[in-house]
Amino acid sequence: MKGVQTLKISISGVRGVVGDSLTPTLLVKFAQSFGTYTNGGTVVVGSDTRTSREMVKHAVLAGLLATGCQVVDLGICPVPTVQLAVERLHASGGIAITASHNPAEWNALKFIRPDGIFLSTYQAEELLDIYHQGEFRLADGISMRRVRVEKGALEAHMNAVMACLDVDTIRRRRFRVVADCCNGAGSVVTSEFLKRLGCEVITINDTPNGIFPHPPEPVQENLTQLCEAVVAHGAEVGFAQDADADRLAIVSDKGEAIGEEYTVSLATELVLGKEQREGLPARPVVVNLSTTALIDDIAAKYGCPVIRTPVGEVNVADTMKREGGAIGGEGNGGVIWPEVHYGRDSLVAMGTVLQLLAERECSVSELVASLPKYHMQKLKVPCTSEQAQRMLSAIKARFASHRIDTRDGVKVSFEDGSWFHVRASRTEPLVRLVVEAKTEKRVNELIESVQEYLGAEEFAKPTFAG
Structure with a gap:
């Protein structure tokens, strides 16, 4: 552009x-x-x-x-x-x-x-x-x-994660897992980590050469190969990492990408349930403003408050440390479990999801079906910093009568529980739009209202990001 x-x-x-x-x-x-x-x-x-x-x-x-x-x-x-x-x-x-x-x-x-x-x-x-x-x-x-x-850094990392898991319970399940490392950093550790958890591991794109076979962001449109591999190998779950292996997306036993928002949601279900069984007092869940409302449903079930922060791992991690958060992360597939460390970690995400599946004795698709259903779309609008600021100011003025959070861009929440969040990306020259509601129809209505107000002449047409 x-x-x-x-x-x-x-x-x-x-x-x-x-x-x-x-x-x-x-x-x-x-x-x-x-x-x-x-x-x-x-x-x-x-x-x-x-x-x-x-x-x-x-x-x-x-x-x-x-x-x-x-x-x-x-x-x-x-x-x-x-x-x-x-x-x-x-x-x-x-x-x-x-x-x-x-x-x-x-x-x-x-x-x-x-x-x-x-x-x-x-x-x-x-x-x-x-x-x-x-x-x-x-x-x-x-x-x-x-x-x-x-x-010894990789060994120390694996040991730190495994020390916080019920490894024996996971091993008894003998999961068959397909892992897509995108030829990134996960290529040097993921297979070994999963094998230590007793998994039968099928790896794809696990050559650490930096030649990415698909865009490295672990979102639905980049998981086609993994979905096909899960079905072909009769696997119970598929895991996809980004290039630096701090984020994780999940593919179900049916070969369906369930959405990266479920990664932190399932980890939250595991950790809060574990702490409740251990008789620990309810502690907060900390996620960013763009993360699914499913987190609120899960936290409410265990009597835990939810604290939301501006987008950015450090914002979540610092708040978790200050508020004593039990679990947290971001809806992009990042899970932060303080028992291991205050950072997004795909190995933590894999371990917590596998433990949850082993404890519940169910499949990924059954687990997802048991949770409240939300519809979400994530879009990108390529633009300059100046355009982004004009965009955010216009949205803030247009939706001023609704509940607005301006700590990071503009998040607008509605009485029916639907919301959208628009913010300038800190990592790419674009604006990100996240929209969530209980129905797909409502999601599309909100997308249209935002797009129509911004106008097509000045800004590039958004592209779906998962």
Whole structure:
């Protein structure tokens, strides 16, 4: 789209298109900024499998070493592996090299603080101040340290997740699982993790070469191959990860993509039920503004409150930590279980879903049928930042008579329980629209009302995102 900038700097880190906005010079400067921010401390680095990872990694290493950091290199691994390693090694921070669900031509840096959570808005602003000032910490040649290679991070990650699961119950079920790793970071750990849970594992797209066989966002239109494989192999469940393996989508025993909103919903069902059986007091569930209302139904069943935050993993994680959340995450397939760590984790999502299925002695399709039914559509509107702001202002004015939440874009809620949420993406040059209601007819009505008000002349036609 003409005029749309490909460089995105936000609480989600810095990301851009390699060979365009994401240059070696920019990467070195951001790494120097983070090295200065950590005062030359220990920094853990890991990456997904993108073909640009070597260039990005070497630029990052150069910037960190120049500031005197002790760099711990994990190699290819999921983002949650990096987060856990930062905590386990008592590091000053971490950098995950990944553009997550973005297309293959993108790459990014995600900055992690000592507690294994991404930088908050305030902390990210501090880092940006260092970047813009350009006054970086400099180490002399004698004091520069060698990069330390860490081999045990994946093992530690698997053990941390399994320690919080009822592994014996899962193993007795002997699940047959198909896993689609999208040739991303999950390729180096998912099969082994599932085998340790007693599963018969069929993997597709599990070569860690960064050649994505389909767009890496785990949404319905990208799961055709997985759906077919589940049916072909007679599997009980299919799991799809994004490129950095922090998000998970689920395919049922019938070969149907059930929708990524069910991932955090099923994990919530498992954890709240477990805590109730253990006689623990009801604790909050923390999710973002765009997450399905199914979460409210599940939480109400167990007498637990729901706290909603602006979109962004750090917003959910910080609120969970502050409010003592039992479980949380985001409706994009991200599950955060504090018993393991405060970060979205596809291994946590797989483990909790498998345990729920094993405890209930049912199939994925039976489990979904037992829950309240909602209809949701997610759409994208490519636009510039300026267009996005005009769009949000117009919607806020148009729906001012309804209940509005403006903490992150504009969320409008209606008396019948339906709602829509419009916000500018922090990771791509576009606006995201999420609409949910009890009927498909109502969803379409809301989509039409928003689209009609925005007008087709100025803004690109939205495309369905799941």
